[in-house]
Amino acid sequence: MSLRISWSRGIWLPVQWRLDKNQRGVALTIDDAPMPDTTPMLLDLLEHHRATASFFLSGCRVAAHPGLAAEIHARGHAIYAHGWDHIRLDQAGPERLRADMARCEALLAEIRPTPKPYLIRLPYNGGWRNRMVHRTLAEWQPGCRIVHWSAPTEDHLIAPRCVTPADVEHECTAQADRLLADPALPGSIVLMHDQPINERPGAEFKPAVTVTLMRQLLEGFERTGLHTVPITGPDHQPFWSRFAMVW
Numbered sequence: 001m002s003l004r005i006s007w008s009r010g011i012w013l014p015v016q017w018r019l020d021k022n023q024r025g026v027a028l029t030i031d032d033a034p035m036p037d038t039t040p041m042l043l044d045l046l047e048h049h050r051a052t053a054s055f056f057l058s059g060c061r062v063a064a065h066p067g068l069a070a071e072i073h074a075r076g077h078a079i080y081a082h083g084w085d086h087i088r089l090d091q092a093g094p095e096r097l098r099a100d101m102a103r104c105e106a107l108l109a110e111i112r113p114t115p116k117p118y119l120i121r122l123p124y125n126g127g128w129r130n131r132m133v134h135r136t137l138a139e140w141q142p143g144c145r146i147v148h149w150s151a152p153t154e155d156h157l158i159a160p161r162c163v164t165p166a167d168v169e170h171e172c173t174a175q176a177d178r179l180l181a182d183p184a185l186p187g188s189i190v191l192m193h194d195q196p197i198n199e200r201p202g203a204e205f206k207p208a209v210t211v212t213l214m215r216q217l218l219e220g221f222e223r224t225g226l227h228t229v230p231i232t233g234p235d236h237q238p239f240w241s242r243f244a245m246v247w
């Protein structure tokens with residue numbers, strides 16, 4: 001893997017890919033929630049396996065199901081804003097970016113105090129190396145950091161591959177096994193979705209894929225002795241990294 005560097009005049013926020021060096025657990029992150037036909041089952045699975053997750057919620061879905069967002073928090077999981085609409089906010093301009101994040105967080109702030117430092121995941125991760133995005137987010141939530149991932153489940157590609165309901169179990173098993181076999185999994189940030197927001201085919205399989213993959217991952221973590229942890233990161237950002245983002 002080659003390292004690349006993006007330069008700025010001191011405006012880069014921290015971008016986190018993995019957990020702290022000494023952390024052997026995995027941070028499970030779930031984007032695009034909540035959805036009434038899957039979120040309650042995800043919460044039951046997490047509870048059953050004594051697991052914790054960080055949810056990056058889509059404001060448009062929270063507005064439709066505010067009780068579900070409150071339940072995620074009440075059952076011990078972290079909740080952060082993933083924008084209001086699921087669009088490329090980096091292409092929508094600074095006003096829209098800020099408004100979308102703020103509108104979503106305003107709903108979440110009715111459920112819990114706004115966390116400090118704030119963790120941000122942009123829809124489609126759009127603009128994670130964009131100077132306007134970093135400047136706008138820093139003004140909106142000083143001290144925030146962008147949370148990337150090191151272990152993508154690529155679950156958004158599973159439903160489009162399914163033709164019959166039987167394919168779901170098979171495809172999810174293959175995907176979970178691939179992830180669990182990765183020696184770099186301890187210390188990683190895992191990305192999955194609660195019914196990914198996209199226009200891909202196979203939409204009818206999304207609920208089953210979401211729940212099946214979560215079950216397979218949690219069973220796999222247990223089998224391999226991995227425990228889930230909240231997203232922990234560096235306490236402070238090295239000064240140089242405001243100028244040079246290494247990725």
Ligand SMILES: [Zn+2]
Binds near residue numbers: 031032123124
């Ligand atoms: Zn998303």
